[in-house]
Amino acid sequence: MASVFVGQEIAKSRKVIDAFINATADFGKMLGSGKAPRASFWDSFLKRANFKVLNPLQIHIQTLVEASSPVILERRRQEAEAAENGIEYERPDDILQRLLDSFDKYGFIDLEDVCGHLLILVLASVHTTTDAATAMLYYMAAFPEYMETLHKEQQDVLDAIQQEREKKREELKRKGESISEELDPAHDRDLSPAAIKKMVHMDSFLRETFRFRTERLTHVHRARRTETLSNGVVIPKGHSVIINIKSAHQSPEQGDEVMEFRPWRFVGKSKAAIKAGADFLPFGIGR
Protein backbone atom coordinates (compact mmCIF):
# COMPACT_ATOMS: atom_id res chain seq x y z
CA MET A 1 0.00 0.00 0.00
CA ALA A 2 2.69 2.44 1.01
CA SER A 3 4.21 2.67 -2.46
CA VAL A 4 0.82 3.39 -3.96
CA PHE A 5 0.07 6.01 -1.35
CA VAL A 6 3.35 7.86 -1.14
CA GLY A 7 5.53 6.40 -3.89
CA GLN A 8 8.53 4.07 -3.84
CA GLU A 9 10.97 6.61 -2.51
CA ILE A 10 9.12 7.57 0.65
CA ALA A 11 7.87 4.03 1.22
CA LYS A 12 11.49 2.87 1.50
CA SER A 13 11.62 4.35 4.97
CA ARG A 14 10.94 1.76 7.64
CA LYS A 15 9.52 4.57 9.79
CA VAL A 16 6.82 5.26 7.22
CA ILE A 17 5.82 1.60 7.03
CA ASP A 18 5.65 1.45 10.82
CA ALA A 19 3.56 4.60 10.83
CA PHE A 20 1.12 2.93 8.41
CA ILE A 21 0.88 -0.19 10.57
CA ASN A 22 0.80 1.54 13.95
CA ALA A 23 -1.71 4.14 12.85
CA THR A 24 -4.27 1.37 12.48
CA ALA A 25 -3.45 -0.03 15.92
CA ASP A 26 -3.56 3.41 17.53
CA PHE A 27 -6.85 4.03 15.84
CA GLY A 28 -8.18 0.81 17.35
CA LYS A 29 -7.40 2.06 20.86
CA MET A 30 -9.66 4.99 20.18
CA LEU A 31 -12.71 2.90 19.44
CA GLY A 32 -15.35 2.37 22.07
CA SER A 33 -14.99 5.74 23.74
CA GLY A 34 -18.22 7.40 22.71
CA LYS A 35 -20.93 8.98 24.77
CA ALA A 36 -22.71 5.67 25.14
CA PRO A 37 -19.79 4.06 26.91
CA ARG A 38 -19.32 0.35 27.01
CA ALA A 39 -16.41 0.77 29.41
CA SER A 40 -16.79 2.75 32.61
CA PHE A 41 -17.73 6.43 32.38
CA TRP A 42 -14.32 7.65 33.58
CA ASP A 43 -12.40 5.35 31.31
CA SER A 44 -14.36 6.63 28.37
CA PHE A 45 -14.17 10.27 29.49
CA LEU A 46 -10.41 10.22 30.01
CA LYS A 47 -9.81 8.52 26.72
CA ARG A 48 -11.90 11.07 24.91
CA ALA A 49 -10.28 14.03 26.63
CA ASN A 50 -6.88 12.56 26.07
CA PHE A 51 -7.29 11.82 22.39
CA LYS A 52 -8.67 15.22 21.58
CA VAL A 53 -5.55 16.82 22.99
CA LEU A 54 -2.95 14.14 22.39
CA ASN A 55 -4.00 12.44 19.20
CA PRO A 56 -1.62 9.47 18.86
CA LEU A 57 -1.77 9.79 15.10
CA GLN A 58 -0.08 13.20 15.18
CA ILE A 59 3.26 11.48 15.54
CA HIS A 60 2.59 9.40 12.43
CA ILE A 61 1.63 12.52 10.52
CA GLN A 62 4.93 14.08 11.58
CA THR A 63 6.76 10.98 10.36
CA LEU A 64 5.04 11.25 6.99
CA VAL A 65 5.77 14.97 6.72
CA GLU A 66 9.44 14.49 7.57
CA ALA A 67 9.85 11.61 5.13
CA SER A 68 7.96 13.25 2.29
CA SER A 69 9.27 16.85 2.49
CA PRO A 70 12.65 16.21 0.81
CA VAL A 71 11.02 14.01 -1.83
CA ILE A 72 8.40 16.64 -2.62
CA LEU A 73 11.05 19.36 -2.87
CA GLU A 74 13.02 17.16 -5.26
CA ARG A 75 9.90 16.49 -7.34
CA ARG A 76 9.24 20.23 -7.52
CA ARG A 77 12.78 20.88 -8.61
CA GLN A 78 12.47 18.24 -11.34
CA GLU A 79 9.18 19.70 -12.48
CA ALA A 80 10.66 23.21 -12.67
CA GLU A 81 13.66 21.86 -14.55
CA ALA A 82 11.43 20.04 -17.00
CA ALA A 83 9.41 23.19 -17.56
CA GLU A 84 12.58 25.18 -18.20
CA ASN A 85 13.80 22.68 -20.76
CA GLY A 86 10.36 22.44 -22.30
CA ILE A 87 9.97 18.73 -21.56
CA GLU A 88 6.78 17.37 -20.15
CA TYR A 89 7.28 16.40 -16.52
CA GLU A 90 6.49 12.79 -15.83
CA ARG A 91 4.34 12.90 -12.73
CA PRO A 92 4.89 10.23 -10.09
CA ASP A 93 1.88 7.95 -9.97
CA ASP A 94 0.97 7.92 -6.32
CA ILE A 95 -1.83 9.25 -4.22
CA LEU A 96 0.30 11.82 -2.41
CA GLN A 97 1.13 13.46 -5.75
CA ARG A 98 -2.53 13.42 -6.72
CA LEU A 99 -3.52 15.09 -3.46
CA LEU A 100 -0.84 17.74 -3.91
CA ASP A 101 -1.97 18.36 -7.48
CA SER A 102 -5.53 18.96 -6.29
CA PHE A 103 -4.42 20.98 -3.28
CA ASP A 104 -6.73 23.90 -3.99
CA LYS A 105 -9.64 21.79 -5.18
CA TYR A 106 -9.99 20.21 -1.75
CA GLY A 107 -8.93 23.31 0.15
CA PHE A 108 -5.99 21.80 1.95
CA ILE A 109 -3.96 24.07 4.24
CA ASP A 110 -0.44 22.65 4.25
CA LEU A 111 1.58 19.46 3.97
CA GLU A 112 0.61 18.34 7.46
CA ASP A 113 -3.01 18.63 6.45
CA VAL A 114 -2.42 16.60 3.28
CA CYS A 115 -0.58 13.93 5.27
CA GLY A 116 -3.43 13.89 7.79
CA HIS A 117 -5.92 13.19 5.01
CA LEU A 118 -3.59 10.60 3.58
CA LEU A 119 -3.45 8.85 6.93
CA ILE A 120 -7.25 8.79 7.14
CA LEU A 121 -7.24 7.03 3.76
CA VAL A 122 -4.59 4.64 5.07
CA LEU A 123 -6.73 3.86 8.12
CA ALA A 124 -9.63 3.09 5.86
CA SER A 125 -7.69 0.83 3.52
CA VAL A 126 -4.95 -1.03 5.38
CA HIS A 127 -7.16 -2.45 8.07
CA THR A 128 -10.04 -3.45 5.80
CA THR A 129 -7.74 -5.15 3.28
CA THR A 130 -5.91 -7.06 5.99
CA ASP A 131 -9.16 -8.07 7.61
CA ALA A 132 -10.69 -9.35 4.37
CA ALA A 133 -7.51 -11.23 3.42
CA THR A 134 -7.31 -12.85 6.85
CA ALA A 135 -10.94 -13.91 6.65
CA MET A 136 -10.43 -15.44 3.23
CA LEU A 137 -7.38 -17.39 4.44
CA TYR A 138 -9.35 -18.51 7.46
CA TYR A 139 -12.13 -19.95 5.32
CA MET A 140 -9.60 -21.59 3.01
CA ALA A 141 -8.02 -23.25 6.04
CA ALA A 142 -11.39 -24.25 7.45
CA PHE A 143 -12.55 -25.74 4.11
CA PRO A 144 -9.38 -27.11 2.50
CA GLU A 145 -11.44 -29.14 0.05
CA TYR A 146 -12.10 -25.97 -1.99
CA MET A 147 -8.47 -25.02 -2.33
CA GLU A 148 -7.76 -27.26 -5.30
CA THR A 149 -10.52 -25.71 -7.37
CA LEU A 150 -9.20 -22.23 -6.59
CA HIS A 151 -5.65 -23.19 -7.44
CA LYS A 152 -6.65 -24.95 -10.64
CA GLU A 153 -8.72 -21.99 -11.76
CA GLN A 154 -5.81 -19.64 -11.20
CA GLN A 155 -3.44 -21.88 -13.18
CA ASP A 156 -5.97 -22.33 -16.00
CA VAL A 157 -6.59 -18.61 -16.33
CA LEU A 158 -2.88 -17.83 -16.33
CA ASP A 159 -2.19 -20.64 -18.83
CA ALA A 160 -4.83 -19.25 -21.16
CA ILE A 161 -3.39 -15.75 -20.94
CA GLN A 162 0.11 -17.07 -21.52
CA GLN A 163 -0.96 -18.97 -24.63
CA GLU A 164 -2.78 -15.96 -25.96
CA ARG A 165 0.26 -13.77 -25.52
CA GLU A 166 2.47 -16.38 -27.12
CA LYS A 167 0.21 -16.43 -30.16
CA LYS A 168 0.36 -12.67 -30.42
CA ARG A 169 4.13 -12.75 -30.21
CA GLU A 170 4.40 -15.38 -32.91
CA GLU A 171 2.13 -13.39 -35.14
CA LEU A 172 4.24 -10.30 -34.66
CA LYS A 173 7.37 -12.33 -35.39
CA ARG A 174 5.86 -13.62 -38.60
CA LYS A 175 5.06 -10.10 -39.67
CA GLY A 176 8.60 -9.14 -38.77
CA GLU A 177 7.49 -6.52 -36.27
CA SER A 178 9.27 -5.99 -33.00
CA ILE A 179 7.70 -7.27 -29.80
CA SER A 180 6.64 -4.44 -27.56
CA GLU A 181 7.48 -4.30 -23.89
CA GLU A 182 3.87 -5.03 -23.07
CA LEU A 183 4.20 -8.54 -24.49
CA ASP A 184 7.39 -9.33 -22.58
CA PRO A 185 7.29 -13.07 -21.69
CA ALA A 186 8.40 -12.19 -18.15
CA HIS A 187 4.93 -10.73 -17.54
CA ASP A 188 3.00 -13.64 -19.02
CA ARG A 189 1.87 -14.98 -15.66
CA ASP A 190 1.20 -11.66 -13.95
CA LEU A 191 -1.92 -11.39 -11.84
CA SER A 192 -3.27 -8.49 -13.85
CA PRO A 193 -6.71 -6.96 -13.17
CA ALA A 194 -7.95 -8.68 -16.33
CA ALA A 195 -6.70 -12.07 -15.09
CA ILE A 196 -8.24 -11.60 -11.66
CA LYS A 197 -11.54 -10.71 -13.30
CA LYS A 198 -11.58 -14.11 -15.01
CA MET A 199 -11.23 -16.00 -11.74
CA VAL A 200 -14.92 -16.38 -11.06
CA HIS A 201 -14.51 -19.05 -8.42
CA MET A 202 -12.16 -16.90 -6.39
CA ASP A 203 -14.52 -13.97 -6.64
CA SER A 204 -17.44 -16.12 -5.55
CA PHE A 205 -15.38 -17.44 -2.65
CA LEU A 206 -14.65 -13.89 -1.55
CA ARG A 207 -18.26 -12.80 -1.83
CA GLU A 208 -19.44 -15.85 0.08
CA THR A 209 -16.87 -15.13 2.80
CA PHE A 210 -18.32 -11.65 3.21
CA ARG A 211 -21.88 -12.89 3.04
CA PHE A 212 -21.25 -15.60 5.57
CA ARG A 213 -19.17 -13.78 8.14
CA THR A 214 -20.77 -10.35 8.33
CA GLU A 215 -22.25 -9.70 11.75
CA ARG A 216 -26.02 -10.19 11.83
CA LEU A 217 -26.74 -6.71 13.15
CA THR A 218 -24.53 -3.86 11.89
CA HIS A 219 -24.61 -0.41 10.30
CA VAL A 220 -26.28 1.67 13.02
CA HIS A 221 -27.97 4.78 11.62
CA ARG A 222 -29.32 7.72 13.60
CA ALA A 223 -32.47 9.51 12.52
CA ARG A 224 -31.68 13.14 11.73
CA ARG A 225 -35.40 13.93 11.70
CA THR A 226 -38.53 11.98 12.46
CA GLU A 227 -38.94 9.44 9.67
CA THR A 228 -41.69 7.01 8.76
CA LEU A 229 -40.68 3.76 7.10
CA SER A 230 -42.82 2.28 4.34
CA ASN A 231 -44.20 -0.35 6.72
CA GLY A 232 -45.59 2.40 8.93
CA VAL A 233 -42.98 2.31 11.69
CA VAL A 234 -42.12 5.80 12.93
CA ILE A 235 -38.50 6.46 13.90
CA PRO A 236 -38.35 9.57 16.09
CA LYS A 237 -35.58 12.13 15.61
CA GLY A 238 -32.42 11.14 17.48
CA HIS A 239 -33.39 7.48 17.67
CA SER A 240 -31.07 4.90 16.17
CA VAL A 241 -31.85 1.99 13.90
CA ILE A 242 -29.69 -1.06 13.26
CA ILE A 243 -29.75 -3.08 10.05
CA ASN A 244 -30.72 -6.74 10.16
CA ILE A 245 -28.08 -8.15 7.81
CA LYS A 246 -29.49 -11.63 8.32
CA SER A 247 -32.67 -10.63 6.51
CA ALA A 248 -30.56 -9.89 3.43
CA HIS A 249 -27.60 -12.25 3.60
CA GLN A 250 -29.49 -15.26 4.90
CA SER A 251 -32.64 -14.72 2.87
CA PRO A 252 -33.85 -17.49 0.53
CA GLU A 253 -32.93 -15.21 -2.40
CA GLN A 254 -29.29 -16.15 -1.80
CA GLY A 255 -29.97 -19.71 -3.00
CA ASP A 256 -29.95 -23.03 -1.19
CA GLU A 257 -28.71 -23.68 2.32
CA VAL A 258 -28.24 -20.04 3.22
CA MET A 259 -26.91 -20.88 6.67
CA GLU A 260 -24.04 -22.90 5.19
CA PHE A 261 -20.76 -21.79 3.62
CA ARG A 262 -21.09 -22.56 -0.10
CA PRO A 263 -18.17 -20.89 -1.88
CA TRP A 264 -19.40 -21.46 -5.44
CA ARG A 265 -22.80 -19.94 -4.67
CA PHE A 266 -22.22 -16.96 -6.97
CA VAL A 267 -20.37 -18.64 -9.85
CA GLY A 268 -22.04 -17.65 -13.11
CA LYS A 269 -24.45 -15.28 -11.40
CA SER A 270 -23.05 -11.86 -12.35
CA LYS A 271 -22.68 -11.05 -8.68
CA ALA A 272 -19.13 -9.82 -8.17
CA ALA A 273 -17.63 -9.55 -4.72
CA ILE A 274 -17.29 -5.81 -5.10
CA LYS A 275 -20.87 -5.24 -6.20
CA ALA A 276 -22.83 -3.95 -3.23
CA GLY A 277 -26.58 -3.98 -3.27
CA ALA A 278 -29.65 -4.72 -1.19
CA ASP A 279 -28.64 -8.40 -1.09
CA PHE A 280 -24.99 -7.78 -0.22
CA LEU A 281 -24.33 -5.30 2.56
CA PRO A 282 -20.87 -5.73 4.13
CA PHE A 283 -19.92 -2.28 2.86
CA GLY A 284 -23.34 -0.72 3.02
CA ILE A 285 -25.60 -0.50 0.02
CA GLY A 286 -23.11 1.31 -2.24
CA ARG A 287 -23.88 3.90 -4.81
Place this chain on the structure above:
Amino acid sequence: MASLRPGESSHDREYNEDQDAFLQRCEDAYGSTFNIILLNKTLTVVSGPQIREVFLNDDGFSSVEAFEELQNLIAFFNTMRKSNWDMDHKTVHALVKDQITPNLTLFTPRIVEQLEKNLEHELGNCPAEDGGKLIEDPLVPLHEMVASASTYS
Protein backbone atom coordinates in the same frame (compact mmCIF):
# COMPACT_ATOMS: atom_id res chain seq x y z
CA MET B 1 -39.58 -3.85 22.64
CA ALA B 2 -38.44 -7.46 22.45
CA SER B 3 -38.78 -9.13 25.82
CA LEU B 4 -35.71 -9.52 27.98
CA ARG B 5 -34.54 -12.73 29.50
CA PRO B 6 -35.31 -12.81 33.21
CA GLY B 7 -32.62 -11.04 35.19
CA GLU B 8 -31.00 -9.24 32.25
CA SER B 9 -31.14 -5.54 31.50
CA SER B 10 -30.16 -5.77 27.83
CA HIS B 11 -30.12 -8.18 24.90
CA ASP B 12 -26.33 -8.10 24.56
CA ARG B 13 -25.77 -11.47 26.19
CA GLU B 14 -28.58 -13.26 24.38
CA TYR B 15 -27.51 -11.77 21.04
CA ASN B 16 -23.86 -12.71 21.51
CA GLU B 17 -24.71 -16.26 22.55
CA ASP B 18 -26.62 -17.04 19.36
CA GLN B 19 -27.34 -14.21 16.94
CA ASP B 20 -29.56 -16.28 14.67
CA ALA B 21 -31.65 -17.78 17.45
CA PHE B 22 -32.16 -14.37 19.03
CA LEU B 23 -33.23 -12.74 15.76
CA GLN B 24 -35.50 -15.67 14.95
CA ARG B 25 -37.21 -15.37 18.34
CA CYS B 26 -37.78 -11.64 17.83
CA GLU B 27 -38.99 -12.03 14.24
CA ASP B 28 -41.44 -14.75 15.27
CA ALA B 29 -42.86 -12.60 18.02
CA TYR B 30 -42.74 -9.08 16.56
CA GLY B 31 -42.34 -9.29 12.78
CA SER B 32 -39.59 -7.64 10.78
CA THR B 33 -39.22 -4.38 12.73
CA PHE B 34 -38.73 -4.35 16.49
CA ASN B 35 -36.81 -2.64 19.26
CA ILE B 36 -33.94 -4.19 21.17
CA ILE B 37 -31.40 -2.97 23.75
CA LEU B 38 -27.79 -3.35 22.66
CA LEU B 39 -24.66 -1.41 23.63
CA ASN B 40 -26.57 0.49 26.28
CA LYS B 41 -28.93 1.85 23.64
CA THR B 42 -32.43 1.19 22.45
CA LEU B 43 -32.18 0.31 18.77
CA THR B 44 -34.83 -0.39 16.18
CA VAL B 45 -33.98 -3.41 14.04
CA VAL B 46 -34.83 -2.79 10.38
CA SER B 47 -35.08 -5.76 8.00
CA GLY B 48 -35.71 -6.65 4.37
CA PRO B 49 -37.17 -4.03 2.06
CA GLN B 50 -36.90 -1.25 4.65
CA ILE B 51 -33.08 -1.54 4.69
CA ARG B 52 -32.89 0.35 1.42
CA GLU B 53 -34.97 3.19 2.86
CA VAL B 54 -32.45 3.69 5.65
CA PHE B 55 -29.34 3.48 3.48
CA LEU B 56 -30.57 5.66 0.66
CA ASN B 57 -32.07 8.41 2.81
CA ASP B 58 -29.05 10.58 3.53
CA ASP B 59 -31.08 13.48 4.89
CA GLY B 60 -33.09 11.25 7.17
CA PHE B 61 -30.55 8.78 8.51
CA SER B 62 -26.89 9.24 9.27
CA SER B 63 -24.46 6.45 10.00
CA VAL B 64 -21.75 8.94 10.91
CA GLU B 65 -23.90 10.49 13.63
CA ALA B 66 -24.74 7.07 15.04
CA PHE B 67 -21.13 6.05 14.92
CA GLU B 68 -20.16 9.30 16.61
CA GLU B 69 -22.47 8.51 19.47
CA LEU B 70 -20.77 5.17 19.99
CA GLN B 71 -17.20 6.01 19.14
CA ASN B 72 -16.71 9.76 19.31
CA LEU B 73 -14.38 9.89 16.37
CA ILE B 74 -14.99 13.28 14.82
CA ALA B 75 -12.78 15.11 17.32
CA PHE B 76 -10.16 12.49 16.66
CA PHE B 77 -10.28 12.95 12.91
CA ASN B 78 -10.39 16.70 13.22
CA THR B 79 -7.14 16.80 15.17
CA MET B 80 -5.57 15.01 12.23
CA ARG B 81 -6.68 17.44 9.57
CA LYS B 82 -6.61 21.17 9.36
CA SER B 83 -9.21 21.64 6.67
CA ASN B 84 -12.47 20.02 5.63
CA TRP B 85 -13.87 19.64 9.12
CA ASP B 86 -16.96 18.02 7.87
CA MET B 87 -19.06 15.65 9.87
CA ASP B 88 -19.94 13.44 6.90
CA HIS B 89 -16.32 13.11 5.72
CA LYS B 90 -17.41 14.34 2.30
CA THR B 91 -13.86 15.20 1.30
CA VAL B 92 -12.59 11.76 2.27
CA HIS B 93 -15.35 10.18 0.19
CA ALA B 94 -14.50 12.49 -2.70
CA LEU B 95 -10.82 11.61 -2.40
CA VAL B 96 -11.58 7.92 -2.64
CA LYS B 97 -13.98 8.43 -5.53
CA ASP B 98 -11.85 10.88 -7.53
CA GLN B 99 -8.33 9.78 -6.79
CA ILE B 100 -8.32 6.10 -5.85
CA THR B 101 -11.21 4.26 -7.51
CA PRO B 102 -10.51 5.42 -11.10
CA ASN B 103 -6.85 4.45 -10.74
CA LEU B 104 -7.28 0.96 -9.37
CA THR B 105 -6.25 -0.68 -12.65
CA LEU B 106 -3.09 1.38 -12.49
CA PHE B 107 -2.39 0.46 -8.88
CA THR B 108 -3.31 -3.24 -8.98
CA PRO B 109 -0.25 -4.51 -10.88
CA ARG B 110 2.04 -2.59 -8.54
CA ILE B 111 0.26 -3.93 -5.47
CA VAL B 112 0.38 -7.50 -6.80
CA GLU B 113 4.06 -7.22 -7.64
CA GLN B 114 4.83 -5.92 -4.17
CA LEU B 115 2.63 -8.47 -2.44
CA GLU B 116 4.48 -11.27 -4.21
CA LYS B 117 7.77 -9.88 -2.95
CA ASN B 118 6.41 -9.52 0.56
CA LEU B 119 4.94 -13.01 0.47
CA GLU B 120 8.34 -14.34 -0.47
CA HIS B 121 9.85 -12.45 2.45
CA GLU B 122 7.23 -13.53 4.98
CA LEU B 123 6.85 -17.15 3.91
CA GLY B 124 9.69 -18.01 1.57
CA ASN B 125 9.75 -21.49 0.12
CA CYS B 126 7.98 -23.95 2.38
CA PRO B 127 6.80 -27.00 0.44
CA ALA B 128 4.00 -29.06 1.93
CA GLU B 129 6.15 -32.22 1.74
CA ASP B 130 8.47 -30.72 4.32
CA GLY B 131 5.58 -29.99 6.63
CA GLY B 132 4.91 -26.48 5.39
CA LYS B 133 5.10 -23.58 7.76
CA LEU B 134 2.66 -22.87 10.54
CA ILE B 135 1.58 -19.29 11.06
CA GLU B 136 -0.51 -19.07 14.17
CA ASP B 137 -1.68 -15.51 13.79
CA PRO B 138 -1.93 -14.70 10.07
CA LEU B 139 -3.16 -11.19 10.84
CA VAL B 140 0.33 -10.01 11.81
CA PRO B 141 2.23 -10.99 8.64
CA LEU B 142 -0.74 -9.99 6.49
CA HIS B 143 -0.84 -6.58 8.11
CA GLU B 144 2.84 -6.20 7.40
CA MET B 145 2.37 -7.32 3.80
CA VAL B 146 -0.50 -5.00 3.11
CA ALA B 147 0.94 -1.94 4.81
CA SER B 148 4.46 -2.17 3.56
CA ALA B 149 5.05 -2.08 -0.09
CA SER B 150 8.65 -1.61 -0.89
CA THR B 151 10.66 -2.19 2.25
CA TYR B 152 12.11 -5.43 0.94
CA SER B 153 12.68 -4.42 -2.62
